[in-house]
Amino acid sequence: MSSRAGSAAPAQNGGPAAAQELSPSRSPTLRQSYDLACKVMLLGDSGVGKTCFLLQFKDGAFLSGNFIATVGIDFRNKVVAVDGVKVKLQIWDTAGQERFRSVTHAYYRDAQALLLFYDITSKMSFDNIR
Ligand SMILES: Nc1nc2c(ncn2[C@@H]2O[C@H](COP(=O)(O)OP(=O)(O)OP(=O)(O)O)[C@@H](O)[C@H]2O)c(=O)[nH]1
Numbered sequence: 001m002s003s004r005a006g007s008a009a010p011a012q013n014g015g016p017a018a019a020q021e022l023s024p025s026r027s028p029t030l031r032q033s034y035d036l037a038c039k040v041m042l043l044g045d046s047g048v049g050k051t052c053f054l055l056q057f058k059d060g061a062f063l064s065g066n067f068i069a070t071v072g073i074d075f076r077n078k079v080v081a082v083d084g085v086k087v088k089l090q091i092w093d094t095a096g097q098e099r100f101r102s103v104t105h106a107y108y109r110d111a112q113a114l115l116l117f118y119d120i121t122s123k124m125s126f127d128n129i130r
Pocket residue numbers: 044045046047048049050051052053063064065066067068069070071094095096097
């Protein structure tokens with residue numbers, strides 16, 4: 001299985017090298033103006049579709065073809081308007097693989113929302129997220 005380079009894991013494909021270097025303040029999209037900020041975490045087993053959901057929501061694109069597992073954790077920002085209020089969603093895409101659990105747990109603390117994902121064709125992925 002191939003791996004998608006996450007920002008909180010050893011660098012692959014020229015990505016940042018260490019977990020402590022992953023900071024939302026480094027994102028250029030933060031320059032967008034907003035009224036409220038909200039941290040959202042995407043959680044669930046590996047392969048349930050967290051990254052695809054995020055890319056679809058952020059860019060309107062679907063990642064089909066070879067499955068590339070997330071390494072560690074990564075995030076994307078998107079500003080949405082809710083009743084005239086600009087809300088910046090800082091959406092954190094966690095790796096579903098067990099070996100990254102300790103890395104991803106460290107990011108839960110100040111989240112306002114956790115989105116729990118499972119694969120409707122896999123009862124195990126549902127049981128694991130309960
Ligand atoms: N049929 C179908 N396949 C999907 C859907 N969403 C994602 N996939 C496929 O499922 C595979 C895994 O998707 P990812 O979004 O990378 O899974 P993930 O939960 O981010 O996995 P990790 O990064 O390992 O935690 C990919 O091959 C996708 O093309 C969906 O809604 N339907």
